[in-house]
Amino acid sequence: MRLSDETLLEVAKRFRKEMEKGLGATTHPTASVKMLPTFVRSTPDGTEHGEFLALDLGGTNFRVLWVRVTDNGLQKVEMENQIYAIPEDIMRGSGTQLFDHIAECLANFMDKLQIKDKKLPLGFTFSFPCVQTKLDEVR
Incomplete structure (x- = not known):
């Protein structure tokens, strides 16, 4: 499957819109991409050992x-x-x-x-x- 740059940008735009809906308290129930809190306090920075x-x-x-x-x-x-x-x-x-x-x-x-x-x-x-x-x- 090959997608044009224009189509990829449109997919990314729609995906981001649904993620933002998933983050909203009132829009979460109808969002196609559910975003849930992870309670993660930090992310790896490469110095872990x-x-x-x-x-x-x-x-x-x-x-x-x-x-x-x-x-x-x-x-x-x-x-x-x-x-x-x-x-x-x-x-x-x-x-x-x-x-x-x-x-x-x-x-x-x-x-x-x-x-x-x-x-x-x-x-x-x-x-x-x-x-x-x-x-x-x-x-």
């Missing part, structure tokens, strides 16, 4: 990642990850069962990488509808 854990909970899988970002003049990223299945009985079970499973998977992953004794920052991606009311609170 250290070790981190990330959890990604999707529909049928759960992924645990370990990431190391080094900065010796050139930024370098190392990563290890493991995908764990989420059994159907856990998917349909209680929140306690789900988070117990997540904790078991995380413990298994940390044992495997021999990082269980490290205290690491952790990010969690949850790919399901929810309402985030604060940086650390969802309904």
